[in-house]
Amino acid sequence: MKLRKFLYPLLILLFAGCKEGPLHDGENSGMDSGNMALQSKAVNTPDNSIRGSLIVYLDGEIADGSAPAVDSVFSDILLELGEAGMKRVFPYSPKDEERTRKFGLHRWYQVNFSENLDVVSVAEKFASFANVSRIQYNKILVTENVGPVFSYHPSSRTSAASGTASFNDPYLSDQWHYNNIGDKFVAPTARAGADINLKDAWKLSSGDPSVIVAVVDQGVMNTHPDLKDNIWINEAEMNGNSGSDDDGNGYKDDIYGYNFVSDGPVTWDKPGDNGHGTHVAGTVAAVNNNGTGVCGVAGGTGNGDGVRIMSCQIFDGEEGGNSVTSAKAFKYAADNGASILQCSFGYKAGAIQSDNLYKGTFPLELDALNYFISKKNSPVLDGGLVIFAAGNDGTGMSGYPGGYSDIISVTAIASDNLPTYYTNYGPGCNIAAPGGEYYTGGVVTEAGAVLSTVPEGLVMTDDQGNTSSYDSPYAYMQGTSMACPHVSGVAALGLSYAGKLGKTFTLEEFKSMLLTSVNRLDDLMTGTKQTLVGNSLGTMSLAPYKGNMGTGSIDAWRFLMQIEGTPCVMAKIGERQRLDISSYMGGGAADLTYLSVEVSGEAAETLGLQDETDMKYGKLSIHPTKPGSAKIVVRAIAGGTQTGSGDVMGGMEISKEISIIARDMISSNGGWL
Amino acid sequence: MKIKNIFKLLIPAVSCLLLLSACNKSPKKADTDISGEWTMVSSDGMDMDEVSVYLSFTQTKEFDLYQKLGEGRYRHYSGTYNLTDNILSGTYKDGSKFADSYLITLEADKTVLIMKSQNGAGLESRYEKSTIPSEVKSESLDVKSSISDNKPLL
Numbered sequence: 001m002k003l004r005k006f007l008y009p010l011l012i013l014l015f016a017g018c019k020e021g022p023l024h025d026g027e028n029s030g031m032d033s034g035n036m037a038l039q040s041k042a043v044n045t046p047d048n049s050i051r052g053s054l055i056v057y058l059d060g061e062i063a064d065g066s067a068p069a070v071d072s073v074f075s076d077i078l079l080e081l082g083e084a085g086m087k088r089v090f091p092y093s094p095k096d097e098e099r100t101r102k103f104g105l106h107r108w109y110q111v112n113f114s115e116n117l118d119v120v121s122v123a124e125k126f127a128s129f130a131n132v133s134r135i136q137y138n139k140i141l142v143t144e145n146v147g148p149v150f151s152y153h154p155s156s157r158t159s160a161a162s163g164t165a166s167f168n169d170p171y172l173s174d175q176w177h178y179n180n181i182g183d184k185f186v187a188p189t190a191r192a193g194a195d196i197n198l199k200d201a202w203k204l205s206s207g208d209p210s211v212i213v214a215v216v217d218q219g220v221m222n223t224h225p226d227l228k229d230n231i232w233i234n235e236a237e238m239n240g241n242s243g244s245d246d247d248g249n250g251y252k253d254d255i256y257g258y259n260f261v262s263d264g265p266v267t268w269d270k271p272g273d274n275g276h277g278t279h280v281a282g283t284v285a286a287v288n289n290n291g292t293g294v295c296g297v298a299g300g301t302g303n304g305d306g307v308r309i310m311s312c313q314i315f316d317g318e319e320g321g322n323s324v325t326s327a328k329a330f331k332y333a334a335d336n337g338a339s340i341l342q343c344s345f346g347y348k349a350g351a352i353q354s355d356n357l358y359k360g361t362f363p364l365e366l367d368a369l370n371y372f373i374s375k376k377n378s379p380v381l382d383g384g385l386v387i388f389a390a391g392n393d394g395t396g397m398s399g400y401p402g403g404y405s406d407i408i409s410v411t412a413i414a415s416d417n418l419p420t421y422y423t424n425y426g427p428g429c430n431i432a433a434p435g436g437e438y439y440t441g442g443v444v445t446e447a448g449a450v451l452s453t454v455p456e457g458l459v460m461t462d463d464q465g466n467t468s469s470y471d472s473p474y475a476y477m478q479g480t481s482m483a484c485p486h487v488s489g490v491a492a493l494g495l496s497y498a499g500k501l502g503k504t505f506t507l508e509e510f511k512s513m514l515l516t517s518v519n520r521l522d523d524l525m526t527g528t529k530q531t532l533v534g535n536s537l538g539t540m541s542l543a544p545y546k547g548n549m550g551t552g553s554i555d556a557w558r559f560l561m562q563i564e565g566t567p568c569v570m571a572k573i574g575e576r577q578r579l580d581i582s583s584y585m586g587g588g589a590a591d592l593t594y595l596s597v598e599v600s601g602e603a604a605e606t607l608g609l610q611d612e613t614d615m616k617y618g619k620l621s622i623h624p625t626k627p628g629s630a631k632i633v634v635r636a637i638a639g640g641t642q643t644g645s646g647d648v649m650g651g652m653e654i655s656k657e658i659s660i661i662a663r664d665m666i667s668s669n670g671g672w673l
Numbered sequence: 674m675k676i677k678n679i680f681k682l683l684i685p686a687v688s689c690l691l692l693l694s695a696c697n698k699s700p701k702k703a704d705t706d707i708s709g710e711w712t713m714v715s716s717d718g719m720d721m722d723e724v725s726v727y728l729s730f731t732q733t734k735e736f737d738l739y740q741k742l743g744e745g746r747y748r749h750y751s752g753t754y755n756l757t758d759n760i761l762s763g764t765y766k767d768g769s770k771f772a773d774s775y776l777i778t779l780e781a782d783k784t785v786l787i788m789k790s791q792n793g794a795g796l797e798s799r800y801e802k803s804t805i806p807s808e809v810k811s812e813s814l815d816v817k818s819s820i821s822d823n824k825p826l827l
Contacts, residue, residue, distance in 0.1 A: 565744020568723065573794070627718030627796055629743075659723065659743035664793030667772035669816065671750040671765055672713075672726045672740045 034124035041127045042135045044361040049137035050322050052115035055089065055108060055364055056126050057134035063107040070109065077125050084113040089324055089364065091250030096335045103371045105331065108364055110138070110324055136364050138322045147422075147438055147532075149274060149454075150446035152474035166202050167289035167302070169226075171474060175294055175451050176415050177434035177486065187415045187448040189441035189529070193519070194417035194553070195434060196486050198297065201493060201556035206288055207298035207306040208496035211378065213284050213340045213488055214257075214333030216326065218277035219268040220311035221455040222256040224473060226293040227278070230285040230300065231256050232308035234336070249335055257311030258332055260325040268455050270317030275454035275470065279477050280344050281309045282453030283485035284492060293474055294451055297489025297556070298496060307492040310338050314345075321345075323364055330368035334375040334384060339495060341372055341386045342488040344481035346402050349395035349424045356646040358400050365401065373406060373507070380498040383507035385514075387488045389480035396426035396544065397649055403428030405644035405652055408511065411549045412483035414440040414531070415448050417524055419545040421531045423480055427649035430639040431515055431550040435483030436476065442530030442537050449476035490514070490556045498563050512654035515638040516586035517559035518552030525549075550639045550651075552588035568659040570666045571624050576611060578619035584656045585636065590618030593642075595635040595653065603630035607662050624662035631657050705759050705777055708732045711786055711800035718796065726798075727805040730754065736763060739809050747813035761788065767816075 062073060070086065071078075078084045089108040090100060100106050113122055119137065126132050154171055166172070166179075176183065179199045182192035212232050222231040237255045240246025244253075251258050257266050268278055281296075288295045289302030300306030312329035314321030326345075333341055352358050359366055372384040390409045391399030402409030412423040412435025419425060420437040436449035456473040491514055498505065505513070525546035528539045561583075569579050582589040594615040603609070608626030615621065615634065637643050639651030667673065713726035725747070729737040738750040754763035754771075762774040775788040786800040 561745065564746055567741070567745045567748065568743035570742070627794070629720045629723040661719070661723065661742055663718075663772075664796050665772035665790055667765070667769055669750070669765055669767055669769040670748075671738055671769065671772075672742075673728075673736075673738060673763060673771045673773075673775075 034128040038120075038124045038127035038135065041132065042123060042137070043363055044137050044139070046119050046123070046137045048140050049119060050140055051119060052113050052117070053138040053322070053324070054111040054113075054119060054123055054126065055136040055138050055324060056111060056132050057136070057363070058107045058109060059131045059133050060104070060107065062131045063109075064101070073131065074126075074129070077129075078111075080125075081113045081117065081122065084111065086111045089327060090331050090368075093250035093335065094248050096249065099371075099375075100331075103367060103374075105367055105371060107133075108327075108367070134363065136323065136362070138324050139362075140320050140322055147478055149460075150449070150476040151454075151470050151472040152446075152451055152476060153472060166199050167295055168291050169286075169288060169293055169295045170291070171294045171451060174447065176447075177436065177450055178295065178297070180415060180434075185445075185447055187437075187440035187445065188443050189416040190448070191415070191417045194413065194415055196297070196490060196553075197519075197555045197557045201490075201560050202288075204560050205493055205497035205500060207285065207296075207300040207493065208499055209300075209305055209308055210499065211298070211307040211340075211492050211495045212310050212336075212338040213298075213307055213342050213492050214310045214312045214329070214338035215277055215281045215284065215485075216312045216314055216329045216333070216341060216343045217280050217345065218273055218275070218315045219259060219266040219313040220257070220281040220309055221268040221275070221278040221453070222266065222311065224278060224282075224453050224455065226286045226290070226453050226473065227281060227309065229287045229290070229304060230296070230306040230309055232310040232337075249332075251332070254332075254336075257313065258329075259313040259316055260328045260332070261313060261316035261319050261321060266311045266313050267316060269458050271459070271461065272318035273316075273455075273458060274460050275458055275475065276344070276477070276481065277311065277313065277315070278454050279450075279452045279475065280342065280481060280485045281311070282474075283450065283482065284342060284489040285309050286453050294453065296452075297486060298492040307489075307496060310336065323362065327364045327368035330365070330372045334372040334377070337377050338372075339378040339381060339384055340488050340491055341369075341384060342485055343387065343401070344389045344479070344484045346388050346391050346399040349391045349393040349397050349399040352400040352403070353397065353649055354647050355404055355644055355649075358404055359646075362401075366404075369401065369404075369407070378495055378499070380495050380504055381507060381510055382505075385491055385507065385510065387484055387491065389484040390424040390429045392422040392479050392481070393424055394422050395424050396548065398424050398426070398428030400428075403644070403649055405650070408487065408515070408652070409550075409639070410480060410484045410487045412436070412478075412480045413521070413549070413553055416440050416529060417521065417553070418529045418542060419525075419549060420478065421533065421540055422478070423483075423549075425545050425548040427640050427642075427651075428644065429548065429550045430652055431487060431518060432521060432553045433483040433486035434553075435480050436478040437531060438476075438478055439532040439537060440529075444537070446476040449478040450482040451476055452482075487514070487554050490517075490554050490559055493556055494559050494563050497560050501564065503563065508655070511652065512638075512656055513562040514554075514559060515551050515652065515654055516584065516589075516656065517555050517562055518550075518586040518588050519555050519558075520587040520591065521549050521552050522546050522588060522591040547591060548640065551592065552586055555587070558586070566659070568629060568661040569620070570670060571607075571622055571660055571662045572666050573608070573624050573627055573662045573664055576621065576623040578616060578621050579660075581620050581634070581658055582618075584658050585618075585634065592618065592636045592638075593640070593651075595637065595643075596633075598633040598635070600630075600632075603632055603660075606630040607660065620658065622660070624660070627663055629659065629661045631659050633657050705756065705779055706732070706783075707756065707761070707777060707779070707786060709802055710805045712803045712805070713798055713800050716796070716798040727809060728800060729805060739805060739813050747809050749810075749813040749815045760791065 236247035286296035388402030414437035
């Protein structure tokens with residue numbers, strides 16, 4: 001296969017410079033009142049922040065409108081700043097205002113002023129106002145390389161293999177990340193089953209158009225032939241008047257989503273773009289069974305029944321996103337029907353090392369994320385699901401926001417079922433998925449990366465000024481950015497299937513099921529693998545990854561089985577035994593850290609339980625003495641050995657209700673007779 | 674007495690003996706016919722909201738078992754059975770033996786089947802003759818099928 005080297009960096013979209021430190025270097029030792037106020041009100045540092053932009057949080061009285069209007073209160077300072085303006089971060093929307101106020105989001109304001117002014121000086125001026133509670137510098141989003149990207153060109157082998165595919169999309173056979181048969185063309189060490197186990201899952205569900213996944217990223221190419229049928233459409237704007245906010249959501253002409261950088265329609269082909277958002281979207285929901293290109297995890301059957309992609313654009317060409325654009329995107333997704341927030345970007349690993357620090361330094365984004373999490377946009381789920389990439393720093397902890405306890409952080413495995421050289425791992429990481437790797441097994445080939453959609457013809461320029469372009473609507477990329485949409489896609493598949501079955505779940509139940517629908521990885525974390533080490537091929541030790549990749553690798557079939565409902569586990573009365581509960585806790589049950597086993601008095605009485613019921617070596621140790629059925633609750637940690645707390649990064653607590661049936665005799669295969 | 678006369682006496686005597694001998698063996702009792710489809714209606718200690726079991730026995734000694742224990746879809750097992758002296762035993766297709774052997778009793782004009790385990794605590798399960806719903810069969814997950822990679826959860 002011909003390699004097209006686009007040296008332009010593959011995006012792992014990062015916020016830069018999140019480290020804590022002095023708010024700013026004081027050039028003189030004396031502090032005026034503004035400076036002192038700023039010290040107490042600033043939540044982060046001005047490093048790598050947007051010039052000419054500042055975020056302020058007003059007290060409730062003024063923001064609620066019961067005091068003089070904001071403009072009049074700050075009119076003098078705005079006049080002093082010259083060409084300056086001040087507006088709500090989240091625009092007024094009649095239909096969403098009540099909820100917006102309930103979460104206090106109406107109190108966030110963005111101040112824009114000349115880039116020639118010193119942002120700290122401006123911050124001091126605003127800090128001196130009593131009704132300014134907090135000041136947040138508007139951090140810049142930057143990108144980081146995880147390797148080149150490669151245009152896709154099918155080989156003769158591709159056509160030959162396509163006959164065995166679930167759908168008629170010709171390139172599905174090259175999407176090993178969905179169904180890995182251990183083809184050595186992908187990598188010399190490719191391993192059958194190192195995939196998300198989609199083939200059988202698709203027999204149960206392949207998506208539902210009522211499920212909306214917000215892709216917060218570069219703009220998604222909504223005209224892509226393999227995506228356009230699964231793009232979310234805002235009908236009111238589609239059928240409305242150009243230049244007006246027809247649906248009253250605060251944004252004009254947001255037909256397919258919104259560009260929060262340029263404050264306009266979604267774009268994907270500006271200098272600086274590389275198709276990252278389009279690639280991510282294709283993994284979630286490229287149209288299936290349309291005889292064209294590739295498949296998406298929840299892309300439907302070719303009958304308009306895939307999940308829908310809402311493009312929430314926070315990166316636009318050379319212009320990186322920032323705190324304001326990302327927060328706006330999160331809220332927009334919540335207000336316009338998305339149930340899943342797919343986020344392949346994040347703060348650099350290590351820059352933030354606790355939930356408290358994240359809460360303290362990026363309150364605007366967290367407020368918006370909490371707004372999304374608490375919004376019920378699906379009849380299946382009582383909240384919104386947020387999924388972030390763990391990051392590509394090769395560091396022993398997740399980047400944030402993925403590392404935050406309420407958010408799922410996704411690590412990346414390669415076609416050999418082993419960690420990729422670039423993936424973050426450790427505290428804060430919750431689950432793994434295929435992110436692809438060009439160097440698996442010590443051989444360089446793009447076939448080991450993730451294949452998805454890109455904007456054909458997009459011209460890219462690398463760091464050395466060399467230009468190249470996609471000469472195909474499909475390309476390979478690698479990264480936790482690519483792993484993340486696999487989990488988002490599987491989650492969307494689960495929502496689709498649950499809707500079909502008429503089932504409902506709490507967000508905690510849904511996350512617990514998702515994070516336990518996995519195949520075991522830890523038993524493979526011994527020895528070494530050949531991959532990129534530094535700047536050349538080499539040997540990478542697997543030991544550091546043991547227990548650190550999350551609960552295991554996501555398995556779509558297992559997830560849909562959990563959505564259907566998990567059958568009881570059978571126990572034999574009259575003896576103490578260890579029951580395999582991997583159907584509840586996942587293939588990695590043996591590796592999880594268990595927090596507790598909760599047995600009600602009624603359950604203990606029903607089963608006549610003797611001795612302590614607890615978890616040993618990943619199995620449920622139980623001694624029933626009476627026939628009957630009862631439920632017990634097992635709590636565990638998804639990712640790592642300790643739950644994340646305010647000060648310490650860690651995993652997410654999950655709980656599962658286990659149904660037990662105790663009988664006098666049980667068969668080895670679980671049959672009733 | 675001539676030898677010929679002796680034979681005349683012996684033949685009926687031997688015939689009678691043979692006949693008596695044959696009469697001493699009780700005639701082979703026919704096994705209870707449990708062929709047909711059955712629905713479990715009770716099982717000692719079990720909450721029937723949690724347990725649903727359907728059985729189908731054929732006269733060619735094959736069985737199908739559909740069970741739903743707790744949540745999820747029905748699991749389908751199949752195999753062969755043997756019924757001797759009203760004791761039921763069997764083997765699943767995967768080679769696993771039945772957990773126990775069961776004493777079979779038919780009641781209510783052979784519309785009720787009672788199965789009592791022989792080696793455990795002697796627990797009884799009661800089945801009624803009824804047609805297995807078609808959706809149970811069609812939507813069940815065959816535990817030996819290729820799509821049940823996740824081993825029957827049991």
